[in-house]
Amino acid sequence: MTDASLPGTAPPPAPAPAAAGAAPAEEVVKGGKQLTTFYIYEAPVRLWHWVNALCIVVLCITGYLIASPFPTLSGQPSDHYLMGTIRFIHFSAGYIFAVAFIGRILWAFAGNTYARELFTLPVWKKSFWRGFFTEIAWYAFLKPRPMKFMGHNPLAQTFLFVVMVLGTIFMIFTGFALYSEGTGLGSWQSRMFGWVIPLLGGSMQVHTLHHIGMWAIILFVIVHVYTVIREDIMSRQTMISAITNGYRSFRDNDPD
Amino acid sequence: MALETFYEVMRRQGITRRSFLKYCSLTAAALGLGPEFAPTIAHAMETKPRTPVLWLHGLECTCCSESFIRSAHPLVKDVVLSMISLDYDDTLMASAGYQAEAILEEVMTKYKGNYILAVEGNPPLNEDGMYCIIGGKPFVDQLKRVATDAKAIISWGSCASYGCVQAARPNPTRATPVHEVIFDKPIIKVPGCPPIAEVMTGVITYMLTFDQLPALDRQGRPLMFYSQRIHDKCYRRPHFDAGQYVEHFDDEGARKGYCLYKVGCKGPTTYNACSTVRWNDGVSFPIQAGHGCIGCSEEGFWDKGSWYARLADLKESGFGIESNADKVGLAAAAVVGGGVAVHAAVSALKRAQVKHDTSNGADKGGDK
Ligand code: HEM
Ligand code: HEM
Ligand code: SF4
Ligand code: SF4
Numbered sequence: 114m115t116d117a118s119l120p121g122t123a124p125p126p127a128p129a130p131a132a133a134g135a136a137p138a139e140e141v142v143k144g145g146k147q148l149t150t151f152y153i154y155e156a157p158v159r160l161w162h163w164v165n166a167l168c169i170v171v172l173c174i175t176g177y178l179i180a181s182p183f184p185t186l187s188g189q190p191s192d193h194y195l196m197g198t199i200r201f202i203h204f205s206a207g208y209i210f211a212v213a214f215i216g217r218i219l220w221a222f223a224g225n226t227y228a229r230e231l232f233t234l235p236v237w238k239k240s241f242w243r244g245f246f247t248e249i250a251w252y253a254f255l256k257p258r259p260m261k262f263m264g265h266n267p268l269a270q271t272f273l274f275v276v277m278v279l280g281t282i283f284m285i286f287t288g289f290a291l292y293s294e295g296t297g298l299g300s301w302q303s304r305m306f307g308w309v310i311p312l313l314g315g316s317m318q319v320h321t322l323h324h325i326g327m328w329a330i331i332l333f334v335i336v337h338v339y340t341v342i343r344e345d346i347m348s349r350q351t352m353i354s355a356i357t358n359g360y361r362s363f364r365d366n367d368p369d
Numbered sequence: 370m371a372l373e374t375f376y377e378v379m380r381r382q383g384i385t386r387r388s389f390l391k392y393c394s395l396t397a398a399a400l401g402l403g404p405e406f407a408p409t410i411a412h413a414m415e416t417k418p419r420t421p422v423l424w425l426h427g428l429e430c431t432c433c434s435e436s437f438i439r440s441a442h443p444l445v446k447d448v449v450l451s452m453i454s455l456d457y458d459d460t461l462m463a464s465a466g467y468q469a470e471a472i473l474e475e476v477m478t479k480y481k482g483n484y485i486l487a488v489e490g491n492p493p494l495n496e497d498g499m500y501c502i503i504g505g506k507p508f509v510d511q512l513k514r515v516a517t518d519a520k521a522i523i524s525w526g527s528c529a530s531y532g533c534v535q536a537a538r539p540n541p542t543r544a545t546p547v548h549e550v551i552f553d554k555p556i557i558k559v560p561g562c563p564p565i566a567e568v569m570t571g572v573i574t575y576m577l578t579f580d581q582l583p584a585l586d587r588q589g590r591p592l593m594f595y596s597q598r599i600h601d602k603c604y605r606r607p608h609f610d611a612g613q614y615v616e617h618f619d620d621e622g623a624r625k626g627y628c629l630y631k632v633g634c635k636g637p638t639t640y641n642a643c644s645t646v647r648w649n650d651g652v653s654f655p656i657q658a659g660h661g662c663i664g665c666s667e668e669g670f671w672d673k674g675s676w677y678a679r680l681a682d683l684k685e686s687g688f689g690i691e692s693n694a695d696k697v698g699l700a701a702a703a704v705v706g707g708g709v710a711v712h713a714a715v716s717a718l719k720r721a722q723v724k725h726d727t728s729n730g731a732d733k734g735g736d737k
Contacts, residue, residue, distance in 0.1 A: 180680070182630070182631065184616070185612070185613050185616060185627065186612045190382060190610070190613055191607070192611070193611035194611060194613045195612030196610050196611065197610035214699035249721040252712070254715060254716075254719060257723070295601070297591065297596070297601075307587065308587060311587050314638070314668065315638070315668050316637075316667065317638040317664065317670075317673060317680065318673075320637075320638060320679070320681075320696055321681040322679045322681060326699060327698070328697070328698030328699075331698065332705050333701060335702065335706055336709065337707060338706060339709045339712070343712075343713065344715055346720075
């Protein structure tokens with residue numbers, strides 16, 4: 114993986130070493146200011162991001178409703194299938210969520226270097242820690258301006274790894290373990306994920322942990338959406354364009 | 370002395386061949402085997418010598434024995450008197466004192482490696498086991514001694530299987546489940562507080578007639594009774610799927626027999642046969658009586674908080690009394706949300722300040 118921070122791109126930009134996609138896609142001059150733009154997130158990464166985000170929203174809403182169902186409906190039970198439908202949506206979204214995640218892992222091998230960032234934490238790199246602490250100082254209002262990053266900044270990368278990679282794996286394993294209780298012993302879900310239940314201390318414990326996992330993800334989403342919007346406004350690079358059309362623009366050409 | 374077969378014993382007791390065969394079909398049905406297994410059971414009982422069962426009692430409340438003697442099919446009378454030779458069970462047997470201990474020794478030597486050890490309750494390990502003394506010695510010693518030459522061990526109930534109430538935090542006597550004391554024998558866990566009578570006799574009958582352990586799940590419980598949750602076969606399940614719940618124990622839903630999920634039914638997380646076999650000769654079971662399952666056959670059920678909450682309590686994880694995942698989650702979300710709001714406000718102020726500085730000519734802002 115390449116260094117996350119952008120090498121100095123004083124015009125004319127030095128062709129960045131080896132990093133795929135590091136050559137600016139375009140440079141425009143806007144209002145007397147030069148914007149250097151790079152293609153960062155390829156289509157599969159962006160597609161995954163939004164599918165994943167949608168799945169998570171659906172999973173959180175339906176998961177919450179599984180745990181705290183709507184007020185009782187009257188009439189014959191055969192007239193309704195409310196909880197059944199909610200659970201069905203949860204499980205369907207769970208399957209899409211899991212398959213999308215596997216797809217995202219595969220794309221890490223096929224895609225550019227920014228496709229791999231999500232799964233790596235280069236803690237052995239000095240530059241990682243420099244970026245990490247600079248970002249903390251930036252968020253603590255101790256530094257007037259942040260560093261520039263082509264991909265994720267190290268702080269974001271850490272959160273993404275812990276919550277979105279480890280957290281997703283945890284939710285998939287506990288989710289399918291719970292699912293296997295319905296499909297029964299001998300089903301593939303049970304053979305692949307059934308062991309999670311005794312490991313984590315029984316069915317009730319797995320429900321509780323799966324439920325806590327939801328709150329961890331909700332906390333992440335709050336912080337994620339806030340920081341992304343904040344960075345889009347305040348940092349030296351654009352954010353939302355990077356995850357919608359793939360292009361990230363830098364607002365200055367200062368080295369560092 | 371040639372050992373008697375089950376059949377011989379039954380005949381000696383005046384049971385006709387006809388009722389013997391009936392009994393075999395009943396047993397096959399109770400074990401969830403097809404009718405074609407009735408002859409297999411009959412054959413086994415005609416040819417196999419009786420297997421002695423030694424039944425030990427540790428730290429327990431005798432609810433397993435109470436349940437066992439209420440078995441309807443196979444009638445425990447048949448099980449105790451004819452099928453198994455329950456040679457030692459200090460609650461049920463006639464003999465006492467030295468005589469009883471002598472029988473224990475005799476069976477252990479005569480049937481070395483061939484008897485089944487059934488354990489009700491568990492050994493407390495603190496103070497060298499002094500919290501449970503049998504015949505003047507700590508129960509844990511007796512358990513280990515009898516286990517040495519046993520063919521297999523049955524852990525009756527949640528006590529022997531998991532520890533149960535006597536092992537509840539802080540577990541002052543260090544009551545310890547059997548599988549954490551005995552490591553070198555196959556152990557069949559038959560959890561429940563108590564286990565259902567038909568489940569108990571079913572397990573024993575299976576082991577005796579087929580001379581093998583029943584198929585077990587990952588936690589060592591017999592699949593034929595513990596492979597599904599209460600929830601999977603609960604007769605109130607249509608109400609669950611429909612979204613019809615008892616909200617309070619005295620509401621309309623409670624009278625109509627709606628699902629008990631919202632009042633903390635643990636059927637969705639409990640593996641047992643209550644919703645199919647039921648209790649007291651199939652008369653009823655807790656959910657049928659209008660109360661949620663409390664998960665009595667699950668590990669740790671006694672330490673997980675309220676009987677009326679479906680999820681585990683988080684107070685042991687340092688979140689204060691009676692905290693659940695939603696309360697902790699909401700509180701955290703409020704804190705983080707508040708933090709975000711404050712951070713956003715400060716950011717906006719800073720930005721305004723920087724803008725101001727910039728327009729004054731000091732060009733150091735992150736952006737313009
Ligand atoms: C449930 C909601 C969401 C989840 C779970 C989520 C998750 C993620 C993940 C896992 C990544 C890393 C992508 C990768 O490296 O493959 C990411 C990046 C990103 N997300 Fe989200 N996201 C969510 C909602 C949003 C929303 C609503 C926005 C826009 C306002 C957004 C904007 C971004 C941006 C701009 C990035 C790139 C960050 C960077 O360049 O460092 N996300 N998100
Ligand atoms: C972001 C991911 C997910 C979130 C936030 C989430 C959330 C939840 C929540 C809050 C519950 C209720 C737990 C309780 O209180 O008992 C739940 C239950 C459940 N979830 Fe998920 N879940 C996620 C992923 C998955 C996945 C990938 C699967 C796999 C198919 C899955 C399957 C289940 C099952 C089977 C249940 C139990 C349903 C029941 O008891 O009727 N979940 N989920
Ligand atoms: S009463 Fe309990 S076991 Fe029965 S359907 Fe409702 S939650 Fe499941
Ligand atoms: S319904 Fe639940 S609590 Fe009641 S006996 Fe069965 S397993 Fe135990």
